[in-house]
Amino acid sequence: MQGLSTSLVLIAFLAIAAPLAARFLDRVVKVPIVVFELILGILLGPSVLGWIKSTDFTDTLADFGLAMLFFVAGNEIDFALIRGRPAARATAGWAVSLAAGIGAGFLLASTPAAATIIGVALCSTALGALLPILRDAGESRSPLGVAVTALGAAGEFGPLIAISLFFSGRQPGPAAGVLLGFVALTGLAVFLASRARHTLLHSQVTRTLHTSGQFAVRSIMFILTVLVVLSMVLGLDMLLGAFAAGVLWKVAMAKAPKPERELIEAKVDAVAFGFLVPVFFIDTGIDYELHALTATPAALALVPLFLVLLLVLRGGPSLLAAPPRAPAPMKRAIMLFGATGLPIIVAVTSIGRDQDLISSGVASALVGAGMLSVLVFPLLALRQYQRGGKAPAAPEERGARGQVLGP
Structure with missing residues (x-):
């Protein structure tokens, strides 16, 4: 009990230390907060100081x-915003990345299962x-933001499909059947949610936005838990299921007044990025097996190789999602954003370690490369x-954005 109490206090301390460290370095270099959460978790975890278990x-x-x-x-x-060309080309780019990643995995691993784990890890993009x-x-809805959002949607949803197919413990045929059943069920729920007016839901949400009822947040946790x-x-x-829950909630609230949607999103951000998400990244740092990475020069050399x-394998195909006539700096930015991966890498390597499909050294090297990708x-x-990547949207993209944002 004492160890748990100490760990909880130190994790809470690291959660506030990370944004302070990011702000301290902000004038010199902008570093994502998740990088500090990971590094601080490693530093205070068993790999270095051993203060948190x-x-x-x-x-x-x-x-x-x-x-x-x-x-x-x-x-x-x-x-x-991303339907049509951005989504189609981002999906094609992800498929190329998956094939290339599995191919690279066969050169680095001794079994098909290990090669698949490496391939799935290398084809991910950290949209979250x-x-x-x-x-x-301020680039969420710019041409760059549209391209990166499409890449991230493909680079997170695609690997989740691959994980469910290859590592569910079933044969590929039955696994595909179960997956299709889940997708069909979720798709039906999304379709019904898009057709309904949700008058009762919206009114209850409105009545409890500033009360202890907080019906919106409670509904989110219910939908998330169920899926x-x-x-x-x-x-x-x-x-x-978590990804599908986010899509379902967005559809259910699409017809709610904009101020209410924005307030609910702020509450979700508070729960996610103020509490739960920092715990995930800090815990990832705590669990990181640094000794497995430094035990042999070969394991350590895998980190820059995977990076x-x-x-190459994820960033290169991401260029397929670049807007028409995008300037070279924007294309390089899209390539770098597309190659940024971590959550899927953590998830798939955890599955690999739990099933003894990959070694601790390979898993630590993949996660280490993911951490560096988020940092760099x-x-x-x-x-x-x-430096020169901003450019006016193409005519067809301006039209698509006009439909979403208005004239």
Whole structure:
């Protein structure tokens, strides 16, 4: 009990230390807060100082944080904004990345299962980590933001599908059937939600926005829990349910007044990025097996190799989603943003370690490369974009944006 209490206090301390550290360095270099959360978790965890130990309780909170991160990603995707060319080309780019990643995995791993884990990790894009960066930079709805959102949607939803197909414990045929059943059920729920007016839901949400009832937040937690549990019962990855829950909630609230939607989104951000998501990233740092990475030069050398593979195998195909006539700096920014991955890497390597499909050294190297990608790639991407990547949207994109944003 004493160890749990100490860990909880220190995790809460690191959660406030991370944004303070980011602000301290803000004038010199803009570093995403998640990087500090990971580094501080490693520093105070068993790998270095040993002041914090992972417990079942903190691991459960971290799982909720990861689920909340994917809920926010599903909730923030504007499908009307990315439909058509951006979504189609981003999906094609992801398929190329998956094939190339698995191919690279066969060169680095001894079994097909290990190669698939490496391939799925290398084809991911950390949309949940990129959306706050784009929002803070004021680029969420710019041509760059549209391209990155499409890439992130494909780079998070696609790997979740692959995880559910390849690592559910079922044969591919039955696994595909279960997955299709879940997608069909979720699609039906989204369709019905889009057709309904939700007058009762919206009125109850409005009445409790400033009271202890907080019906909106409670409804979100209910939908999130139901779909996460359903996905787990079906043997699918829980993050698939979390992502679907975000999409379902967005559709259900689409017809609510804009001020209310924005207030609810602020509440969701407070729960997610003020509490649960930091616990996930800090706990990831605590659980990081640094000794497995430094035990052999070969394991350590995998980190820069995987980082380069992320840039080449994921960043390269991401260029398919670049807007027409995009300037070279914008294309480089899109490539760097597309190569930024971490949550899916953590999830798939955890599955690999739990099933003894990959070694601790390979898992730590993949997560280490993911951490470096979050640290380096978004920073370089924003610098590239600000140096000359901004360009007027193409005519067809201006029309699409006009339909969403108005004239």
